[in-house]
Amino acid sequence: MRLGIHVMEFDDPAGPGALGPQLAAAGAAAESAGVDWISVMDHYFQMEQAGGPEHAMLEAYTTLGFLAAHTSTVRLGVLVTGVTYRHPGLLAKIVTTLDTLSGGRATLGIGAAWYEREHLGLGVPYPPLAERFERLEETVRICLQMWDPDDDGPFEGEHYRLAETRCVPPPISRPHPELLIGGGGEKKTLRLVARYADACNLLPGTPAEVGHKFDVLRRHCDELGRDYDRIRKTVISRSEALGRGDLDGFVREMAAYAELGVESVVVPTSATDAAGWIEERIAPAVPRLAQLG
Secondary structure: OEEEEEEEEOOOOOOHHHHHHHHHHHHHHHHHHOOOEEEEOOOOOOOHHHOOOOOOOOOHHHHHHHHHHOOOOOEEEEOOEEOOOOOHHHHHHHHHHHHHHOOOOEEEEEEOOOOHHHHHHHOOOOOOHHHHHHHHHHHHHHHHHHOOOOOOOOEEOOOOEEOOOOOOOOOOOOOOOEEEEEOOOOOOHHHHHHHHOOEEEEOOOOHHHHHHHHHHHHHHHHHHOOOHHHOEEEEEOOOHHHHOOOHHHHHHHHHHHHOOOOOEEEEEEEOOOHHHHHHHHHHHHHHHHHOOO
């Protein structure tokens, strides 16, 4: 099992000018610790459950570009991009640019979006949920077409129409940047994972809950003729054991997920003193989780 970090808070007592050095130090610490993945949230406003819009939030792909320049091995992605935030053609171009400049380390994490307040706040259209899922599927198809070297022709969908799906230069990752669809909705989200995705990401849940979601995903894969084992399984963990520095307890918790086939666990952190937290809590956990398989 591999370990990743998810940076989701950007308030710094020293002010905004401290964020760049803090993130650069976090990237260096993560690579030194053997961390597999660094992700950030994709929001315009900080989430209500993390303090709300009065608290800091950085634009996701600019932040990942900065981290790409300060790292060399760790994979970079968003958990997850809301489908409403960027036009699909632009999104494919952004992720391709990140992949190119990072040497093939980009993942496109995407979902149906949910935070209505930030959409209304900045004047971004926020269609009903059913339409957002329709747009999600079209966006995934557009990105995959833009990453197909043999197809730069038009795309005609219900919500998006592109005259040309050119993407020059192409991504470095082969056959394309990893596509991760986030969420555990059993009727739509996990079916989209089964049809299109290279990876999935589930929110915190008990091993029994995660196992149930995987059973649903497997059924969708069987119905669609997809190899379930080719989909990388990831989860977010808010482990209390890790929070209090109980490494043995954290490893025991993660062993239950490893038995379900989880390949990567992602733990949230704040940008403030993330480097110190990684060195103290994450670095000792990396080799222990690697032994879980």
